[in-house]
Amino acid sequence: MALSRLSLRSNGFLKPAATALPSAIRRHVSTDSSPITIETAVPFTAHLCDAPSRSVETSSEEILAFFRDMARMRRMEIAADSLYKAKLIRGFCHLYDGQEALAVGMEAAITRKDAIITSYRDHCTFVGRGGELVDAFSELMGRKRGCSNGKGGSMHFYKKDASFYGGHGIVGAQIPLGCGLAFAQKYSKEENVTFVLYGDGAANQGQLFEALNIAALWDLPAILVCENNHYGMGTATWRSAKSPAYFKRGDYVPGLKVDGMDALAVKQACKFAKEHALKNGPIILEMDTYRYHGHSMSDPGSTYRTRDEISGVRQVRDPIERVRKLLLSHDIATEKELKDMEKEVRKEVDDAVAQAKESPVPEPSELFTNMYVKDCGVESFGADRKDLKVTLP
Amino acid sequence: MAALLGRLCRKLVFPGTTHGAKRLSTSACESDTVKSLNLYSAINQALHIALETDPRSYVFGEDVGFGGVFRCTTGLAERFGKNRVFNTPLCEQGIVGFGIGLAAMGNRAIVEIQFADYIYPAFDQIVNEAAKFRYRSGNQFNCGGLTIRAPYGAVGHGGHYHSQSPEAFFCHVPGIKVVIPRSPREAKGLLLSCIRDPNPVVFFEPKWLYRQAVEEVPEHDYMIPLSEAEVIKEGNDITLVGWGAQLTIMEQACLDAEKEGISCELIDLKTLLPWDKETVEASVKKTGRLLISHEAPVTGGFGAEISATILERCFLKLEAPVSRVCGLDTPFPLVFEPFYMPTKNKILDAIKSTVNY
Numbered sequence: 001m002a003l004s005r006l007s008l009r010s011n012g013f014l015k016p017a018a019t020a021l022p023s024a025i026r027r028h029v030s031t032d033s034s035p036i037t038i039e040t041a042v043p044f045t046a047h048l049c050d051a052p053s054r055s056v057e058t059s060s061e062e063i064l065a066f067f068r069d070m071a072r073m074r075r076m077e078i079a080a081d082s083l084y085k086a087k088l089i090r091g092f093c094h095l096y097d098g099q100e101a102l103a104v105g106m107e108a109a110i111t112r113k114d115a116i117i118t119s120y121r122d123h124c125t126f127v128g129r130g131g132e133l134v135d136a137f138s139e140l141m142g143r144k145r146g147c148s149n150g151k152g153g154s155m156h157f158y159k160k161d162a163s164f165y166g167g168h169g170i171v172g173a174q175i176p177l178g179c180g181l182a183f184a185q186k187y188s189k190e191e192n193v194t195f196v197l198y199g200d201g202a203a204n205q206g207q208l209f210e211a212l213n214i215a216a217l218w219d220l221p222a223i224l225v226c227e228n229n230h231y232g233m234g235t236a237t238w239r240s241a242k243s244p245a246y247f248k249r250g251d252y253v254p255g256l257k258v259d260g261m262d263a264l265a266v267k268q269a270c271k272f273a274k275e276h277a278l279k280n281g282p283i284i285l286e287m288d289t290y291r292y293h294g295h296s297m298s299d300p301g302s303t304y305r306t307r308d309e310i311s312g313v314r315q316v317r318d319p320i321e322r323v324r325k326l327l328l329s330h331d332i333a334t335e336k337e338l339k340d341m342e343k344e345v346r347k348e349v350d351d352a353v354a355q356a357k358e359s360p361v362p363e364p365s366e367l368f369t370n371m372y373v374k375d376c377g378v379e380s381f382g383a384d385r386k387d388l389k390v391t392l393p
Numbered sequence: 394m395a396a397l398l399g400r401l402c403r404k405l406v407f408p409g410t411t412h413g414a415k416r417l418s419t420s421a422c423e424s425d426t427v428k429s430l431n432l433y434s435a436i437n438q439a440l441h442i443a444l445e446t447d448p449r450s451y452v453f454g455e456d457v458g459f460g461g462v463f464r465c466t467t468g469l470a471e472r473f474g475k476n477r478v479f480n481t482p483l484c485e486q487g488i489v490g491f492g493i494g495l496a497a498m499g500n501r502a503i504v505e506i507q508f509a510d511y512i513y514p515a516f517d518q519i520v521n522e523a524a525k526f527r528y529r530s531g532n533q534f535n536c537g538g539l540t541i542r543a544p545y546g547a548v549g550h551g552g553h554y555h556s557q558s559p560e561a562f563f564c565h566v567p568g569i570k571v572v573i574p575r576s577p578r579e580a581k582g583l584l585l586s587c588i589r590d591p592n593p594v595v596f597f598e599p600k601w602l603y604r605q606a607v608e609e610v611p612e613h614d615y616m617i618p619l620s621e622a623e624v625i626k627e628g629n630d631i632t633l634v635g636w637g638a639q640l641t642i643m644e645q646a647c648l649d650a651e652k653e654g655i656s657c658e659l660i661d662l663k664t665l666l667p668w669d670k671e672t673v674e675a676s677v678k679k680t681g682r683l684l685i686s687h688e689a690p691v692t693g694g695f696g697a698e699i700s701a702t703i704l705e706r707c708f709l710k711l712e713a714p715v716s717r718v719c720g721l722d723t724p725f726p727l728v729f730e731p732f733y734m735p736t737k738n739k740i741l742d743a744i745k746s747t748v749n750y
Contacts, residue, residue, distance in 0.1 A: 090549075090550035091550045091551060091552045091555070091727065092551075092552065092555060142727055142728035150727070150728060151726070151727060151728075152727065153552050153553075153727045155552070155554070156553075169510075169552075169553060169554035170510075170511065170513075170554060171483055171511070172483070201482075201483040202483060204482035204483050204484045204487075205483060205484050205514075206484060206486055206487065206514070207514075232455075232482070232483050233455070233456055233462075234456040234459055234462075235455065235456055235458075235480050235482075235483075239480055240480065240481075240482040240483065241482065298462075303459055304459060361728050362728065362729075364729065364732055366729070367721070367723055367726055367729040367732050367733065368721075368723060371723060371724070
């Protein structure tokens with residue numbers, strides 16, 4: 001797989017051959033934030049704008065953080081898979097493994113005041129926004145400790161203090177919502193933007209085009225990110241879209257096509273998009289990515305694509321492996337250190353799962369809360385009609 | 394539960410002939426072969442027959458090509474070709490609008506909406522276009538060939554967006570029909586009737602029963618008439634009206650009530666719009682009590698319409714207020730589903746309090 005080219009830019013220090021570096025001279029893994037520039041493997045393709053440079057400014061610290069965060073997300077999704085099969089998670093569970101680079105790359109380019117709104121495939125986006133693993137697992141299992149108090153489930157993770165406006169079950173419904181968020185941000189003049197994430201399936205929804213028109217008309221700081229994982233559940237993009245160049249479908253709205261499996265490319269694109277949106281209004285980012293699991297846990301994911309395809313992508317384009325190779329080739333960490341990191345992450349996830357299992361389910365009275373502000377007098381009876389269960393004020 | 398379902402289903406193979414019970418309008422069913430099928434297989438068979446008998450019929454929707462998420466469309470694309478059975482992009486409004494257009498040209502468009510919870514983007518097309526096309530064109534045009542199929546109802550763990558029962562919204566729209574089957578045998582016959590009915594129909598399939606309900610289904614082409622309710626269990630003390638998967642729960646409640654000496658009459662409405670008022674009226678005039686049960690929230694649910702109509706027609710014969718045992722007035726919850734649902738005990742309790750009023 002094509003490795004990125006490296007040019008070291010710190011005090012003219014020339015990097016010696018990768019394999020010969022004695023451990024005494026090698027930089028300590030986690031504290032170096034001196035800048036490194038790395039070229040993305042694939043160039044950006046632009047529509048109605050100038051593509052950003054392929055050279056991404058980053059640092060060892062950042063790349064290492066990418067690795068750790070993606071490893072954590074990957075482990076979380078795998079753990080969710082096991083929990084679902086053990087029937088501790090019920091309902092619908094849509095996993096993000098394979099797409100982690102998008103969540104971490106985006107976070108590296110923006111602040112917690114920029115808003116993110118996404119679809120039902122939201123576990124990793126939530127964690128990227130600073131969500132705790134234990135809150136995620138609790139919510140998945142429908143427990144009180146969950147980020148939505150156990151009332152939302154897998155598809156409805158939210159985090160208000162990190163401007164994460166959540167996961168949405170209905171496909172495409174979050175797009176006009178996201179443009180509304182951007183509208184409010186424009187009013188507040190705080191130079192924040194909204195990233196509106198949707199998939200290649202949702203790209204065919206009418207509400208996307210309605211929202212795009214409004215966003216472009218009113219110059220809203222909205223960045224529409226199409227997470228193109230090539231399958232709208234069971235339908236491949238070539239079968240559902242006349243034009244699968246999703247970054248061009250905004251027509252009059254500029255767009256950029258990005259290698260979504262490369263966290264650095266994602267970071268560069270999001271940084272570029274944020275600057276663009278604040279000056280010129282909406283822009284579309286098409287992230288070329290892939291999901292290893294099926295659409296949800298009820299979908300084996302192999303009736304509409306071959307297992308060879310899935311393992312091929314895993315071998316050639318896996319986002320975590322890509323970052324691992326970067327870290328190794330630039331001597332930012334050794335194999336052992338990375339493996340240890342993965343072990344730590346695994347333990348972190350296992351602990352979070354254990355903690356989440358301890359949390360109780362919400363109280364039955366929660367069934368009626370949070371519908372209205374002053375609730376509406378609904379009465380509900382238990383099995384015995386004379387036993388009044390709940391009346392809301 | 395499965396055993397009870399089986400009993401409920403098997404009873405229907407030999408419909409009773411006494412007061413209120415309707416015969417299935419089909420050719421001699423006793424001599425034809427039957428096969429034990431579950432709900433999705435019965436629907437699949439109906440679709441095969443529909444496409445076979447009318448070369449201008451089409452099945453389309455999201456992911457129907459490989460058989461659909463519930464396998465209802467298995468084998469159709471292979472047998473009839475990709476020109477007649479095809480996947481659409483993910484756009485319900487577009488799909489239904491497209492179906493209306495296809496039907497307006499005299500074709501039978503059998504549209505699948507993947508879950509009833511997703512039908513709302515298409516609501517405008519259904520209400521404003523499909524329901525009014527014939528009316529506003531003075532009968533020059535119509536989209537009678539349109540049938541919209543959608544899985545509805547609770548499934549045990551579906552949460553907010555895979556469990557909804559939106560039938561009440563559609564029952565409020567003159568110009569379309571709303572049909573809900575209770576079992577595999579009913580589903581096949583009703584679906585074929587809906588497809589061949591010269592009006593646009595919305596057909597809700599109880600997803601809980603796709604695999605759970607198994608019944609002897611005749612293999613031939615047969616239709617069950619629309620707008621005819623069926624008395625599936627006779628009784629004298631109270632009339633229960635329901636549709637779809639809820640009937641199984643109601644039947645369990647009826648059996649329990651019988652142990653306490655209450656004789657219940659259970660009616661499957663089948664078609665909600667236009668509904669068979671005469672059958673329900675006749676039954677309530679006999680028993681003097683009515684209980685309606687549905688999964689959808691109680692306020693504004695279809696039970697309200699039934700209750701109001703029966704009150705108008707049977708006021709002096711009623712011994713007790715009409716009882717409605719329905720879903721709670723909340724969004725369909727995640728972990729709280731057991732509290733939300735109109736369970737057997739809630740129904741049994743309501744039966745007793747109505748009878749003892």
